[in-house]
Amino acid sequence: MRAARNVALWAALFFWPSMIVLIPGCSVFTPAGTIPVSESLSKPAQAAQTAINEGNVLLIAFNRTVGQQKTDGIITAAERDAYLDKSDKLGADLDKAQAALRAGDLVTAQDKAELTKTLILALHREVAAKARGQ
């Protein structure tokens, strides 16, 4: 049962963007606007900060799920470490985006944050596929 829940969890990580479409208006599944962003920032800077915050939240959720998968015996220690290494690398990219934002380089910050979010979702997809036995 627990293993089935974990598979569903990975599937959820993979499918959550489509849930936004399936359940429009449901704040639980709306990625933007759930984490406060300073109103003193310009609109483009707010957008970049939102993307960075969302990326961090996704990675925290990812890391916790990977740890749970290892605890439940669904993945090996080596697999866990490989996933976490990838997660840490993406996290470092988010830190670079944050640094660019603080330096006033909004274009780099936004581009880097959005690219990183895409890569995080690709990583979720990879792990979900593995959990489904594909």
Added chain:
Amino acid sequence: MDEKKLAKLLDAGFTALSVGFTREEVLAEVGKLEASGMTADQIADELPKMRRASSEAARQA
């Protein structure tokens, strides 16, 4: 409704609930930080720390 369709619907529903568990857990913690008086800038500083801590904790799992 045939069994396959029902299974897909159940899967979609369970998936939606699971999304809630994962993201909401983290967002609830962010909400607590906000409620404790942290500013948006401070929360932006806190999230990478939470991210690194979650990675370290997962490596100990």
